[in-house]
Amino acid sequence: MIGSAASGSAVGLADEIRIIGLGLGLTAVGFCDAEPMESTREVLIERREQGLNAEMAFTYRNPHRSTDPRATLPSARSIVVAALRYDTEMSQRPLGESPHARVARYATADHYRELRDALSVIKGHLKGLGHKAVVLADDNAIVDRAVAVKAGIGWFGKSANVLLPGMGSWFVLGSVLTSAELVPFAEVLPDGCGNCTECLDHCPTGAIVAPGVVDARRCLSWRLQAPGDFPVEFREALGNRIYGCDDCQEFCPPSRRADRRGIGARVRDAEGSFIGDTGSWVDVSWILAASDVELLERLGRWYVPQRDPRYIRRNALVVVGNTAGELVDEQLETLVGSYLDGDDDMLKRHAVWSVLALGRHSLLSLGTRASDPVIVGEVAALGTDWLGRGRLGAGSLGGEALGREVGDGV
Ligand code: B12
Ligand code: SF4
Numbered sequence: 001m002i003g004s005a006a007s008g009s010a011v012g013l014a015d016e017i018r019i020i021g022l023g024l025g026l027t028a029v030g031f032c033d034a035e036p037m038e039s040t041r042e043v044l045i046e047r048r049e050q051g052l053n054a055e056m057a058f059t060y061r062n063p064h065r066s067t068d069p070r071a072t073l074p075s076a077r078s079i080v081v082a083a084l085r086y087d088t089e090m091s092q093r094p095l096g097e098s099p100h101a102r103v104a105r106y107a108t109a110d111h112y113r114e115l116r117d118a119l120s121v122i123k124g125h126l127k128g129l130g131h132k133a134v135v136l137a138d139d140n141a142i143v144d145r146a147v148a149v150k151a152g153i154g155w156f157g158k159s160a161n162v163l164l165p166g167m168g169s170w171f172v173l174g175s176v177l178t179s180a181e182l183v184p185f186a187e188v189l190p191d192g193c194g195n196c197t198e199c200l201d202h203c204p205t206g207a208i209v210a211p212g213v214v215d216a217r218r219c220l221s222w223r224l225q226a227p228g229d230f231p232v233e234f235r236e237a238l239g240n241r242i243y244g245c246d247d248c249q250e251f252c253p254p255s256r257r258a259d260r261r262g263i264g265a266r267v268r269d270a271e272g273s274f275i276g277d278t279g280s281w282v283d284v285s286w287i288l289a290a291s292d293v294e295l296l297e298r299l300g301r302w303y304v305p306q307r308d309p310r311y312i313r314r315n316a317l318v319v320v321g322n323t324a325g326e327l328v329d330e331q332l333e334t335l336v337g338s339y340l341d342g343d344d345d346m347l348k349r350h351a352v353w354s355v356l357a358l359g360r361h362s363l364l365s366l367g368t369r370a371s372d373p374v375i376v377g378e379v380a381a382l383g384t385d386w387l388g389r390g391r392l393g394a395g396s397l398g399g400e401a402l403g404r405e406v407g408d409g410v
């Protein structure tokens, strides 16, 4: 075996790597073997068969690969697993004229890049000693949570998130596969959830269908990333979220305690920012007005289906419907109206919902809108429930009702 520069032993090398990792700002570093993870593979295949992965590929695309480290690095003997605490606090929602949308904490800055940079230093160290090493973090090639649990970094919460003892779950996870032998491998930690069910109780869409089991079809975090229309049944539950959802962590007692006590808290650097810092709030008027280039330049770090910024606008239109309320002014009406008059049918449908959710039915009667088949069709499809929220009476349906109200000068 090729040994550590410091001690020449596998134990010494593991210690050395932990010291390097913690020194680079990683919150926890653990080690496990690189054997295939058969039970995780079975879970992936089973959940895919049950449709719980929605349309997602990621680790589900090839469960044999994502549960076998040697499919990526044939000589792998060990895995270094690391957790990095991410943005610790929600900043205050900016007060002002325009509604703002909320970004989940893991996405407020490029915490993955910071994690990968630290893991790359570890990789460099291992390679310098003659070992092979590959960095994986949020990559389809490995199920990060499964290796984190195996490496004794944390336990599987009922939310499916991995929690670190005493620190909760505000962590991104990544690893270095290596041909080095890094012993002793960790023991799996005992469950730390006990009788708690806060995450199941507070998930806004009931997406945690059993302890540790997320039905991605219902999970807002996935719905915001998925292509196509945002399902009508989850639009109200979306609230002001534009990317990611934190409720199963915000309500989690260990994560709350860690927040309160500032455990693992990280501070922004001297310039007041993390790498790629976009903050916790984005002005939705800005999103609706921005060009494709501007949107991708600022928010392109997010997972956006097909890298198509229309999906960011789609989400913003739902946020407007949920939150704009008193903040609707002429400028916002004009912006939403530009989607009603535009040639993108998907965005037009979401703009219709937004207008109905705000009770601003009159916007649907301006110009050619009242006879626009997409608008009329969407009003009909949304049905009496939505019409009943504003000035159109419950029981009025579709284009006919819309036309009548329009004719009445609504
Ligand atoms: C696909 C994906 C998603 C999907 C699906 C999530 C899911 N639960 O599968 C969506 C888009 C919904 C998503 C959302 C989020 N994600 Co995500 N996601 C991934 C990705 C790419 C693959 C995950 C995967 O393979 N899932 C497969 C399923 C089968 O795994 P699982 O849900 O973890 O299920 C395990 C448990 O059920 C456990 N288990 C089995 N039986 C039982 C029984 C009991 C009682 C228990 C408790 C557990 C248990 O075994 C299963 C297999 O390991 C990973 C990155 C990666 N390469 O691994 C990031 C990753 C899991 N996501 C991450 C994050 C941060 C999030 C969000 C918090 C982001 C946000 N704020 O919106 C949410 C959390 C939602 C949630 N409650 O899971 C982090 C998790 C960090 C952590 N501390 O756990 C990861 C690891 C990314 C990273 N590298 O840091 N994600
Ligand atoms: S991320 Fe949100 S929607 Fe998804 S499981 Fe957690 S609380 Fe539920």
Ligand code: SF4
Pocket (backbone or CB within 6 Å): 157, 158, 159, 160, 192, 193, 196, 197, 198, 199, 200, 248, 251, 252, 253, 254
């Ligand atoms: S909310 Fe409770 S059950 Fe859910 S992950 Fe946190 S401690 Fe576990």
